[in-house]
Amino acid sequence: MTNPQDDQDPQAPDHAPDTPPPGCPAHAARLYGPEFRRHPAQTYQRIRRDSGQVAPVLLEGDIDAWFVLGYRETRHVLSDTDTFGRDPRRWNGWDGVPPDWPLMPWVAYSPMMTFTEGDEHRRRSTAASEALATVDPFVLRGHCERFADQLIDKFTPNGRADLVYDYIYSVPALATAELFGLSEDEAGLGALAQGLTVSFLSDEEAIAGQQRVAAYVAELVKAKREAPGPDLTSQFVLNTPELTEEQQTADVMVLMAAALPLTSYWIGNTLRLMLTDERFAMTLSGNRRSIGEAMNEVLWADSPLQNLIGRYATRDTSLGGRRIRAGDLVVLGLAAANADPLLWPDTPVGHAGNHSHVAFSGGEYGCPVGGPETARIIAETAIEVLLDRVPDLTLAVEPEELSWVDSFWYRCLDSLPVTFSPTSVTAG
Numbered sequence: 400m401t402n403p404q405d406d407q408d409p410q411a412p413d414h415a416p417d418t419p420p421p422g423c424p425a426h427a428a429r430l431y432g433p434e435f436r437r438h439p440a441q442t443y444q445r446i447r448r449d450s451g452q453v454a455p456v457l458l459e460g461d462i463d464a465w466f467v468l469g470y471r472e473t474r475h476v477l478s479d480t481d482t483f484g485r486d487p488r489r490w491n492g493w494d495g496v497p498p499d500w501p502l503m504p505w506v507a508y509s510p511m512m513t514f515t516e517g518d519e520h521r522r523r524s525t526a527a528s529e530a531l532a533t534v535d536p537f538v539l540r541g542h543c544e545r546f547a548d549q550l551i552d553k554f555t556p557n558g559r560a561d562l563v564y565d566y567i568y569s570v571p572a573l574a575t576a577e578l579f580g581l582s583e584d585e586a587g588l589g590a591l592a593q594g595l596t597v598s599f600l601s602d603e604e605a606i607a608g609q610q611r612v613a614a615y616v617a618e619l620v621k622a623k624r625e626a627p628g629p630d631l632t633s634q635f636v637l638n639t640p641e642l643t644e645e646q647q648t649a650d651v652m653v654l655m656a657a658a659l660p661l662t663s664y665w666i667g668n669t670l671r672l673m674l675t676d677e678r679f680a681m682t683l684s685g686n687r688r689s690i691g692e693a694m695n696e697v698l699w700a701d702s703p704l705q706n707l708i709g710r711y712a713t714r715d716t717s718l719g720g721r722r723i724r725a726g727d728l729v730v731l732g733l734a735a736a737n738a739d740p741l742l743w744p745d746t747p748v749g750h751a752g753n754h755s756h757v758a759f760s761g762g763e764y765g766c767p768v769g770g771p772e773t774a775r776i777i778a779e780t781a782i783e784v785l786l787d788r789v790p791d792l793t794l795a796v797e798p799e800e801l802s803w804v805d806s807f808w809y810r811c812l813d814s815l816p817v818t819f820s821p822t823s824v825t826a827g
């Protein structure tokens with residue numbers, strides 16, 4: 400099979416106006432703007448062609464960074480944690496960053512586990528995994544089936560739905576409420592999901608979105624410290640008596656920020672693939688086998704987290720033939736690395752059964768043990784129940800009309816309109 404991101408968009412100009420002349424060190428490609436937004440895969444392809452597997456790029460606001468597109472180079476950065484640290488206070492570029500920089504919420508230092516290194520990181524990541532290990536997969540699956548059925552009951556009489564608004568966020572939001580011990584109050588959950596989503600957008604809303612989520616999670620952690628319950632938040636708090644309330648709040652926010660939006664986008668991108676690609680055609684008889692394959696294909700071809708900030712060089716080093724200086728910011732292009740043509744020579748072999756993608760990052764600092772499995776249970780159940788209940792789901796627009804949210808980090812749809820035969824039969 401050929402690399403899924405290789406198919407050139409005939410509309411995409413061969414050389415966009417912002418493309419630097421090949422090899423010119425004074426110009427770096429922009430990882431923002433309309434061209435990047437519309438055609439990220441083509442942008443990565445062009446950067447790789449012009450500048451190689453590790454390229455100088457400009458982030459929103461023309462901030463300099465190194466962009467790692469090579470799979471081998473990405474694996475190297477992920478595994479060499481001595482040379483590539485995570486504490487953003489190491490960054491030598493802070494002087495040029497404006498206070499309202501849209502990427503600020505998840506890059507500026509705060510007491511989150513995501514910015515810790517070494518033993519401190521190991522303790523906090525292990526505490527997260529131990530909390531996730533208390534989740535009973537059968538119980539979680541049962542809850543997700545119930546949430547999925549309730550949501551489907553609401554839209555099946557209409558014969559049409561926008562799955563992004565009516566389903567894709569809602570199943571993980573309700574699962575998050577169940578897992579983290581939140582109330583299932585729709586307004587509160589909607590605000591949480593919305594805050595988490597906008598905190599990753601490439602606009603001025605991002606900072607305010609993250610602040611709203613932080614306030615919400617702070618209340619939750621405070622309550623669970625006083626009266627623990629049978630939930631992940633309480634379990635994490637109990638597992639980390641050495642952390643301050645502020646640190647626990649920051650870590651629970653990281654857990655939620657990963658669990659809710661990323662699992663939603665995994666569902667959305669898989670449904671899009673199944674609705675648009677005949678290899679995964681949604682037939683009642685075929686869907687069981689296809690769902691797992693489609694979910695894996697998405698982790699290669701449309702990974703929910705496409706770019707990751709990041710790592711900071713702890714010393715002068717070289718990577719992919721580039722000289723990296725101590726304190727330089729290294730952005731991990733997870734989607735670009737998964738599409739590396741060196742990894743995908745033109746062979747008839749597809750992604751089936753191959754789980755060596757970097758959609759969950761990897762190495763010591765990657766998505767912690769328990770994260771991917773929890774997300775898989777939620778996503779797979781949501782997709783299975785939908786296809787069981789609404790087997791004649793059809794995309795209501797042409798596949799090219801689907802548009803993607805403007806985010807440097809995420810790969811997620813703006814909307815996913817579908818039609819189907821209306822029915823008033825409910826799950827109950």
Ligand code: HEM
Nearest residue numbers: 512513654657658661662758759760764765766770773774
């Ligand atoms: C229930 C679902 C999930 C949970 C609880 C979870 C939890 C976490 C946590 C706590 C971290 C921070 C790790 C650290 O700083 O050491 C993290 C990082 C990450 N997660 Fe997950 N996650 C979930 C789902 C996902 C999904 C669906 C994806 C993408 C397909 C994903 C991809 C990542 C990536 C790329 C990182 C960044 C790691 C790095 O910095 O290298 N996660 N996750």
